[in-house]
Amino acid sequence: MNAKANITRALLAAGAGLLFAVAPGVRAQQNGLQHANNFTSTEYYGPTNQQQIKSILSGAEALPQPGGLLIIKQLKLEMFNPNGELEWVVNAPECVYDTFKGVANSPGHLQVRTGDGKFRVEGEGFLWRQSDSFLTISNNVHTVVENGAIMNTKP
Amino acid sequence: MKRFSLIVIAVWCGWMVHAQTNVTAQSSPASATTNSPDATPPPRAPTLIDSDNSADFDLNGHQAIYRGHVRVDDPEMKLTCAWLVADVPQAGGHPNHIVAETNVVIDFTDTKGQTNHVTSDKAVYLYSVQNGVTNETVTFTGNSQPVMENAQGTQAGDVIIWDRANNKIHFDNPHMILRQNLNGATAETNSPPVKTNFPPGTIENTDKNASNHIGDRPAF
Numbered sequence A: 001m002n003a004k005a006n007i008t009r010a011l012l013a014a015g016a017g018l019l020f021a022v023a024p025g026v027r028a029q030q031n032g033l034q035h036a037n038n039f040t041s042t043e044y045y046g047p048t049n050q051q052q053i054k055s056i057l058s059g060a061e062a063l064p065q066p067g068g069l070l071i072i073k074q075l076k077l078e079m080f081n082p083n084g085e086l087e088w089v090v091n092a093p094e095c096v097y098d099t100f101k102g103v104a105n106s107p108g109h110l111q112v113r114t115g116d117g118k119f120r121v122e123g124e125g126f127l128w129r130q131s132d133s134f135l136t137i138s139n140n141v142h143t144v145v146e147n148g149a150i151m152n153t154k155p
Numbered sequence B: 001m002k003r004f005s006l007i008v009i010a011v012w013c014g015w016m017v018h019a020q021t022n023v024t025a026q027s028s029p030a031s032a033t034t035n036s037p038d039a040t041p042p043p044r045a046p047t048l049i050d051s052d053n054s055a056d057f058d059l060n061g062h063q064a065i066y067r068g069h070v071r072v073d074d075p076e077m078k079l080t081c082a083w084l085v086a087d088v089p090q091a092g093g094h095p096n097h098i099v100a101e102t103n104v105v106i107d108f109t110d111t112k113g114q115t116n117h118v119t120s121d122k123a124v125y126l127y128s129v130q131n132g133v134t135n136e137t138v139t140f141t142g143n144s145q146p147v148m149e150n151a152q153g154t155q156a157g158d159v160i161i162w163d164r165a166n167n168k169i170h171f172d173n174p175h176m177i178l179r180q181n182l183n184g185a186t187a188e189t190n191s192p193p194v195k196t197n198f199p200p201g202t203i204e205n206t207d208k209n210a211s212n213h214i215g216d217r218p219a220f
Helices: A002-015 B002-035
Strands: A034-044 A053-065 A069-080 A086-098 A103-114 A119-129 A134-145 B047-051 B055-058 B063-074 B077-087 B097-109 B115-130 B133-141 B147-150 B153-156 B159-163 B168-172 B175-178 B194-197
Touching (some): A119 B055, B047 B077
Antiparallel strands (some): A053 A069, A103 A119, A119 A134, A134 B055, B055 B063, B077 B097, B097 B115, B115 B133, B115 B147, B133 B159, B147 B153, B153 B175, B159 B168, B175 B194
C-alpha cells in the first residue's frame, strides 16, 4: 500500500533522473525508469517534520514496464506515524504499480499487519490506491486479532 | 552461674527456632502465590474474522470493512453477518466501534454453560472508558425485532442492549416466549408459546437463570 505509494514516488523520482535511495545493481532504461535489485526507498514527512520517516519501501526487484507500469517483487512496505511508531507492515510477493494512476494491484497473495502485530490480514488479490491509502483485498480475506484486541474478555 | 547461662542459651536457641519457623511460615504463602500455576492466566486465543468476498481497509482511518459471508470466530462467541465494519485500534489500543449488519447471528455461552443465540438486522459494539469507568455495550436493532433465544425461552424487543460491562441485558418493548419447565426439566410441548408483554424497560430480574443477567461476558 504505502509501499506502493513509495514505489510510485521512487518511480517518479527515477523517471526524473533520480535514483532509488538504495539500489545496488541499478541500470538505466530507455524510458528513464530504472531496474533495481534489493532496493529501499525512504519517504519522509513534509516540511513540518522533515526528520521523521513516513514509510520505507523495499523489494527484491523492480522491473519497469511499458505504460508507466512497474513490477515489484518481494514487496515490503513499512508505514510510520508522525511519532515514529510503526503503524502498518505490508508484504506481497509481487505486484504491478501504475505510476500514472498511483495504484497497485496483484492477483496474488497479500499480508498486512499493524505495527504491534496484533491485527493481521491476508488474502488473495488486491488493489491499492495511493491517494487515500485505501486497500481492497478481493478474496478469501482472513484476519487474526490477537489477545482480545477487538473485544474485551471478562470483567 | 553456669545454670543461668544454660538457661539463657536455651531460651535464645528456642527463640531462634521460633523466629525461623515464623519466617518460614510467613514466606510460604508468598512463595506459594508466586509459584502458583494460576498466577499467570493462559494467553487468550485470537479472534478470527473471515470473509469470502472482498474487504476494504482504510489504513489512514484505521478502519476495516468486510463484505459477503463474514464470520467472526472467537473463543467465547461466534458471529455471522453479511457486512461488518471495525475500527482497527492503534498500537496497544482497544477498538471502540464495530458494526455488523444484515442477517446478524451471534452465539455465545455464559459461565453456566448456557448457549445464547441472538439474531438481528444490526449489531453495534461500543467501547469507551470515561472517568475510569468502562462502558461496553452491544446494541441489537433492526426492522424485524432482534431476538434472543436460550434454553429458557425466547425474548424479543425493539432494541436489545447487551451491557457487557455490567453483565445485563436490556430490552425495549420486550416480548417473551417462555417454555414451560416441568419437573425441573425443559419440556417441549405442542401448545402455542405463551407470550407476555412487559412494560418497556429493563427486565433483568424476570428470570435470573435466563439471559437477562449473565455471569460471564463472552467476547463479541
